[in-house]
Amino acid sequence: MKRSYAADLAIVASTLLWGTLWIPLRKLTEAGLGGSWATAAGFTLPLLVLLPFGVAHRRSIAAAGRPLVRAGVVMAACLALYSEALLRGNVARVILLFYLTPVWSTLLARVFLGDRITAARLTTIALGLAGMFVVFGIDAGAPLPRATAEWMGLLSGLLWAAAMVALKRVGPDASEFDKIFVLFVFLGALFALLTLVPGGRPWTTPAPEILLHSAGWLMLLGLFWMPAVLWLTLYGAGRLDPGRVAVLLTFEVVIGLTSAALLTDEPFGVRELTGAVLIVAACGSEFFARDSVD
Numbered sequence: 001m002k003r004s005y006a007a008d009l010a011i012v013a014s015t016l017l018w019g020t021l022w023i024p025l026r027k028l029t030e031a032g033l034g035g036s037w038a039t040a041a042g043f044t045l046p047l048l049v050l051l052p053f054g055v056a057h058r059r060s061i062a063a064a065g066r067p068l069v070r071a072g073v074v075m076a077a078c079l080a081l082y083s084e085a086l087l088r089g090n091v092a093r094v095i096l097l098f099y100l101t102p103v104w105s106t107l108l109a110r111v112f113l114g115d116r117i118t119a120a121r122l123t124t125i126a127l128g129l130a131g132m133f134v135v136f137g138i139d140a141g142a143p144l145p146r147a148t149a150e151w152m153g154l155l156s157g158l159l160w161a162a163a164m165v166a167l168k169r170v171g172p173d174a175s176e177f178d179k180i181f182v183l184f185v186f187l188g189a190l191f192a193l194l195t196l197v198p199g200g201r202p203w204t205t206p207a208p209e210i211l212l213h214s215a216g217w218l219m220l221l222g223l224f225w226m227p228a229v230l231w232l233t234l235y236g237a238g239r240l241d242p243g244r245v246a247v248l249l250t251f252e253v254v255i256g257l258t259s260a261a262l263l264t265d266e267p268f269g270v271r272e273l274t275g276a277v278l279i280v281a282a283c284g285s286e287f288f289a290r291d292s293v294d
Contacts, residue, residue: 042226068171135272
């Protein structure tokens with residue numbers, strides 16, 4: 001039977017939004033909404049819009065029960081950590097530390113789901129990690145965190161792997177909407193808690209003219225970027241094994257590095273290009289692996 005790549009394509013398409021998530025976050029800062037209030041509002045806005053639909057889905061959400069809540073909390077914590085890391089730190093380093101995720105996903109899926117670790121999966125992990133070592137510089141040693149933002153990036157990757165495993169334990173009756181809605185229930189509050197970690201931005205109330213000036217970016221983040229990227233990701237994650245999702249998502253590294261190099265002062269030279277090629281090779285190796293199934 002011919003294999004469908006719809007779920008794979010959804011994950012790859014989501015990387016275009018994941019890899020540029022830092023843009024609306026930082027645009028809000030540039031527009032004058034540099035405090036934690038703005039980002040928290042952007043993460044809470046979808047919940048207000050989706051609330052009537054969440055009420056309509058209350059039976060399926062209740063039926064999914066604790067597994068759905070656990071998955072939603074872990075995903076929300078992952079996204080809150082990742083967003084705060086992007087705001088605090090170097091975009092490239094945060095993204096690369098996050099993408100140690102294939103290692104965590106493969107191990108967690110083996111332990112909790114019984115997934116086998118195939119030769120093809122080991123190849124994709126090796127290619128991905130090789131790309132990360134190249135970008136960081138082999139002379140710098142292992143790609144370990146050196147700042148609070150980088151620890152947040154690493155921890156968010158571990159939580160993402162845990163979330164992908166948790167999603168596999170959610171009942172089949174829970175839709176992508178149910179998962180997204182539960183995630184947004186917790187996202188704003190968890191992000192607010194993270195801002196209490198030393199080194200963050202203050203909670204300041206913006207002046208009305210600043211709020212009006214930056215309303216476009218706030219709406220773009222809350223009503224388009226977050227719902228779209230999460231729907232694409234959850235659609236794919238619900239149909240693929242956690243390790244495959246993690247490896248396909250590594251294409252975000254290329255998007256993130258390239259966009260950061262073009263739009264910021266962060267470097268993108270031969271080393272970054274070589275690392276990006278290795279990471280794309282890992283993505284391609286996983287995409288066409290015959291031993292993976294939808």
